[in-house]
Amino acid sequence: MPRVFVTVGTTEFPALAQAVFAPGFAEAARRQGCDSVEMQIGRLSPEALPAPVREALSRAGGDDDKHASASLDWNGMPLTVFRFKASIQPCIESAALVVSHAGAGSVFECLRARKRLLVVVNDELMDNHQQELAKAMADGGHLAYCSAGDAAVAAALATLPAAFEPLADPATSLSAFSAVVSEELGSF
Amino acid sequence: MLADGWPDATSAWALVLAGLGLLLFRLAHVVPARLPIALPKWLRQRPASEGCIMAVLGSGGHTAEMLPLIDTLAKRPDLAGARREFVVAATDHTSVPRAEAAGTLSLPRDRLHVIPRSREVGQSWASTVPATLRALTASVWPVLASRPRLLVVNGPGTCVPVAAAALLGRFLGVCATRIVFVESVCRVESLSLTGRIMLAGLADRVLVQWPQLAARHRGCEYIGITM
CATH class of the missing domain: 3.40.50.2000 (Glycogen Phosphorylase B;)
Structure with a gap:
């Protein structure tokens, strides 16, 4: 059951959640051969959730339990929603592709898990270096990125390439760091 | 005991300059090698x-x-x-x-x-x-x-x-x-x-x-x- 995993991060990112609830998203997911969606919504305010989603999450105990998860049918596709998990690693591992906020932690977790990744940039953040990272990684062919808008996200998801350039092994960079330390400590 | 009138102005200045010179030398001795004032490697x-x-x-x-x-x-x-x-x-x-x-x-x-x-995020x-x-x-x-x-x-x-x-x-x-x-x-x-x-x-x-x-x-x- 190929699934799309969406993560908005630990804060709010209403524009990304909205794009997932928009009708075009399920269609784009289907174009990628996926038949279900799982979404981590962080601190998204209940008002930003469509009524059926809000009610399903509330029924699942989401009003008190930040780890509750609710499943429902949305735009003809099974959708699972939760706020937080101790680790989203299993969600990433089991997904066919990931749609993520631009935080470096999440981006590298996905790329190290060798998942196809669409990064949605939050234009509302000031001093936006996340966008810089997403663009540089896209230039290297490691991921695709788009701005947060219903149409932009759906279009980028529908046309997500079938494969990306894998990241170079960090071992090379870490040994370069280690070599610098050796030079500094005078132990060649 | 120091002689009367010592230190005179010239030697006082010489002392101050020598002190500053030593401090500067010490600084050049320890600052990152990248900096223009840093001493050559073998002197650092x-x-x-x-x-x-x-x-x-x-x-x-x-x-x-x-x-x-x-x-x-x-x-x-x-x-x-x-x-x-x-x-x-x-x-x-x-x-x-x-x-x-x-x-x-x-x-x-x-x-x-x-x-x-x-500094906290958002602090002035x-x-x-x-x-x-x-x-x-x-x-x-x-x-x-x-x-x-x-x-x-x-x-x-x-x-x-x-x-x-x-x-x-x-x-x-x-x-x-x-x-x-x-x-x-x-x-x-x-x-x-x-x-x-x-x-x-x-x-x-x-x-x-x-x-x-x-x-x-x-x-x-x-x-x-x-x-």
Whole structure:
């Protein structure tokens, strides 16, 4: 059951959640051969959730339990929603592709898990270096990125390439760091 | 007993100049080799052959990026036995559990120093000055007492007073700490403010994870993505 995993991060990112609830998203997911969606919504305010989603999450105990998860049918596709998990690693591992906020932690977790990744940039953040990272990684062919808008996200998801350039092994960079330390400590 | 009229103006000036000259020489002896005033390599302060490794866990993404760096050093036969000391900001409640979960930090094997944070996100720049001074005084003791042979920092601002304390220790001859700064992988086009301060004269080496950054700022070295 190929699934799309969406993560908005630990804060709010209403524009990304909205794009997932928009009708075009399920269609784009289907174009990628996926038949279900799982979404981590962080601190998204209940008002930003469509009524059926809000009610399903509330029924699942989401009003008190930040780890509750609710499943429902949305735009003809099974959708699972939760706020937080101790680790989203299993969600990433089991997904066919990931749609993520631009935080470096999440981006590298996905790329190290060798998942196809669409990064949605939050234009509302000031001093936006996340966008810089997403663009540089896209230039290297490691991921695709788009701005947060219903149409932009759906279009980028529908046309997500079938494969990306894998990241170079960090071992090379870490040994370069280690070599610098050796030079500094005078132990060649 | 000094003779009457001594020191006269000329010799007083000579003394002051000689004193300043000595201070300047000492400074040139200990500042990062990159700086124009630094003495040639064979005249510079030698690194220590033993001592602990100190790292500042900067919070959030900075901590996440720091852990693989420290793990890499811990795997080296020459540093595996070195004691590890970690510095965290008082307001940071996630770095220590995270570092412990990753196995990088293990108490009580490793030591932990907690210092006040120099600047909270959103704090005005004017109120940063007294806070930074407080952070500096709080950083001096942990650094001078543990006399690390190596200090690894990667931002944010919390690590600036710690690096400054290490440089002060070098000037005073208390320690010979070498300071290595690694810029965050998020900085692609321009150095962070912390990175610019490090490059200006605090860190011995400034390492970056994107080639365009090394091309833009002289003195930075490109090592590639460590995440």
